[in-house]
Amino acid sequence: MPRKILIANRGEIAVRVIRTAREMGIATVAVYSELDRNALHVRLADEAYALGGETAAQSYLNTEAILDAIRKSGADAVHPGYGFFSENADFAKAITEMGVAFIGPPPAAIIEMGDKVSSRKAALRGGAPIVPGTTEFVNSAEEIIAFGKENGWPVAIKAAFGGGGRGMKVVKDAASVQEAMDSAKRESKAFFGRDEI
Structure with a gap:
């Protein structure tokens, strides 16, 4: 079981993952855009990292910024939530190549069904x-x-x-x-x- 999960998403899905992880005794890491700095998921998480940018493309779809947050936080698992990176095989592959668990289907399945x-x-x-x-x-x-x-x-x-x-x-x-x-x-x-x- 992971000890720390980074949630690569925002809003209600991030809040749900954070609450469930807390019930399981797992630490959580939120990421956020400048516009979401004070969002509920940021306040509920044990740690939070700014991705920069204001749009989804500049923040939640910024692979390098999220990979950097994973490294800085020491998260050993990533939950993509829905949308954004949840169906992105390149993102899932980058996560697993870091030795971090991707909470979702393996990259090959995402490629086939993504x-x-x-x-x-x-x-x-x-x-x-x-x-x-x-x-x-x-x-x-x-x-x-x-x-x-x-x-x-x-x-x-x-x-x-x-x-x-x-x-x-x-x-x-x-x-x-x-x-x-x-x-x-x-x-x-x-x-x-x-x-x-």
Whole structure:
């Protein structure tokens, strides 16, 4: 069992991990952006380290800043929470290469299931029933419109590397596709550091 967990996230999920770890007698380390300096997860944790920056990309998605906080804190485990790094194989690999436990699936599983395209392919290989969708990244609104015409509306436009509903838009007709696609890409880039759909 770990003795000290760094939570690479913020908000309610970080608070839940901190409270559960406390019940188990495990020390906790919070990380935070400048905007979250006084957030509840920062106040509840045994230790807290500033990541710098104000946006998610500048802070909670800053791999080097989080790795530095792990080194400084001496944490022997990292809980990614939801979103951010929870489905990032490179982050999980960097953690495990440091000799620190990643509380989540191993990097190979994240690679296989971490994006919607490769997970669809894995499901198809396994014979799982799935709804119609793409097995390659979508690069244009025209591809989505063609898919909608062939399979019917509404169509869900999903961030390939997203989760938790972030980067997902539902369109009911061709006229809505471009705006929804652009919005999904922006949201995905802001929350997950990638904008493939």
